Amino acid sequence: MPVDGRELIKAISIIANERNVKVTMKQTTKGAMVCAASAFAAGILLGPVGLAIGGTAGGLMAYKMTNGTFRPLADVLLNDLNDDQQERLVRHVKNALAEFAISDLAMLLPLLMNNANIQQAVLKTVTSFVSNELRCQIID
Known part of the structure; x- marks a missing residue:
């Protein structure tokens, strides 16, 4: 089963909430x-x-x-991204995870929730995306 972009964004949002990452415009x-x-x-x-x-x-x-004006990153990811931005974010995250050889959602979500290295790679990619694409500043 291929990785569903919306589910991936929800998983990233959970991690961002756990780490209390906030953004400001x-x-x-x-x-x-x-x-x-x-x-x-x-x-x-x-x-x-x-x-x-x-x-x-x-x-x-x-x-x-x-x-x-400081909002949780999870809120921005779930509510402010349009479909094109969501697709680009998912593509960036998939590229960041390519070295981990994860091909489907059943493998990805447990690894993403429990592996600190994967979480770090994903959060780094997401914060870079949000900074560059949405012109937000990250506060962690």
């Missing part, structure tokens, strides 16, 4: 810029005390702006 950069700009502006106006005040205020603003 470039919100980290925006938050850092807000924090830095706030610290800079307050530092210019108030000197060293302004740096502390501005950094704190900027950090709180960045928190408010980015709160809720």
Whole structure:
């Protein structure tokens, strides 16, 4: 029985949940810029005390702006990928697993769930795919 792409993505999602891998849509950069700009502006106006005040205020603003924008990788894989992206991801994962000589789903799922080397190879491939294709940052 050949590997079903949807089942493979569900298995990858389980592993991503177990490892608590999260993604963000470039919100980290925006938050850092807000924090830095706030610290800079307050530092210019108030000197060293302004740096502390501005950094704190900027950090709180960045928190408010980015709160809720970090999502589990599993959620992104299951809900945000269109059919073409799912097919490309499955192809990338199958290529990554080619060295393990796994040809069907009955062999793949138990190995994927229990073998740390295979999990690492799959997660590396998936995080690379998500970073390059979806332009997300990975937080693990």
